[in-house]
Amino acid sequence: MRSPPSLSNMNIDDTPVLDNHMHLDPIEGRNTDAVEDFVSVGGTHLLVLNKPSWHLREAATDEAIFEEVFELTIDAAADASEVLPGRAWPVLGVHPGLISQLVEEGYTPAAARDIMQAGLDIAAGYVADGPALAIKSGRPHYDVSDEVWAASNAVMRHAFDLAGEVGCVVQLHTEGSEDLTEITEWAQAEGLPPEQVVKHYSGGRLEGPIKSVIAEKDELEIAVEADEPFLMETDFIDDPERPGAVLGPKTVPRRVRWMLENGWDDAVRRAHVETPARVYGIDTEATLDR
Template sequence: MSEFDQPVLDDHLHLDAENQGLDAVRDFARAGGTHLLVVNKPSWHLGVEPDTGADFRPVFEETARLVEAAREILDGEAWPVLGVHPGLVSRLVEERGFSPGEARDLMCAGIDAAAAVASEGRAVALKSGRPHYDVSSAVWEASNAVIRHACERAADVGVSLQLHTESTDDLTAVGEWASAAGLAPEAVVKHYASGRLSGCTPSVMCDKEYLQDAVGSGERFLMETDFIDDADRPGAVMGPKTVPRRVRWLLESGHEDAVRRAHVETPAAVYGIDTEATLDG
């Protein structure tokens, strides 16, 4: 049982069997972490250069395999988040000669492949987004089309959607796209968020200032590290022990209600997962 006697969820991290892999899960658990949402690494990090939607499937299956193994380590649960990293659009257009429209179509096909896995009950969310760096208007439009498609597929399958986007505190327009697709805006999560966000649910990076903003907002939020499990960047973006350490800091600061909001109430509202019922007694 976790030292906190309550769930501690990292909403967004990556695992790589060729790097820390399950040792990162053990570090998280030893620090008091209980639950994980494991996001597939960008396809090219696993040596996959797709030409069809089906080419993404090994990336998703590897993530699902690692999640199954992580479940044996944790006092709680782990769930996959599957999809297409938005940075792929630049690799396709700039390195492989795709037009923005062709890149859009391939990335939508990848989302379809992720949705097929999720439809089997093997993921709680899809992943999509748009570049966080400057791109041409055509690439930006193509990326937004992929997000809209991901909203539609998440709604079809009945799962949530995690987004990688530019730095912003306002995704109201994206929330409107989700609503139009039949997906509740609160089921759209901005990964790598700061403390406050309009339009969708923030998954807050575990910077103390960001967390203070999230606590003060009184709104739903999640906590994440975006641990990338890359041997060339050990501990990046934040190490796997960070969420439990920040939970301890929040509890010591008297923010029990906010911790419950981030690790029990928001996961239930956003993903339909019960972190208490899945915590070993």
């Protein structure tokens, strides 16, 4: 399926380059230094996800903690926009692993559900008021009790309901799967179109949500061959104790260069221009100045 490198009519300076899922930590992390790394190899746009609350402050148990974490992320995205030739948008929400943190602290799954849904209410408010682009939710990607699983699904469905009301995307953190059509059916039932459900850390094959493909060559080859809407991401976590995890901030631009060398110009445009416009309503070309 690979084309000879000479077939590409584009180079990386001809296209926006969006990392759909990157964390920045303005307290302990590299923050804008990581953004500068991204820009140095051709990156232009970012979606900045808040880190789990317990990575920035503590496990969120009330609105004040959620608000502090969200405000830190909004500020980090604004600082990133000062560095980028394009811009950054915040995506705010509640990491599904919070339920396990809360249950370990003695909360019932139902009480943890209510706390997490309240956090999503706050995140949706930031979308409605303008600073944030989308919200994040999901369910654990590890084994949990039936009660925790049910509570997690209720949290996720609440996110779909909120997103349907404010008209935004939900980025999902879930178990790995090649078929999540049940989840997009739930989203539709809550008033959210399937195209506004994005699976973070997706492989190249996925039924149901829009794929945000982890920027590994083998998964990107599959996504290119599928000829479907997709996005690209690193899930960079900006943790000084785990530098480069999950993938480093230079990875998406480097993969775009590799894709262009293989003649996959249409796929690059699909991932960095067409799908962002179709899914989020953002214009990565009009917001680019370099």
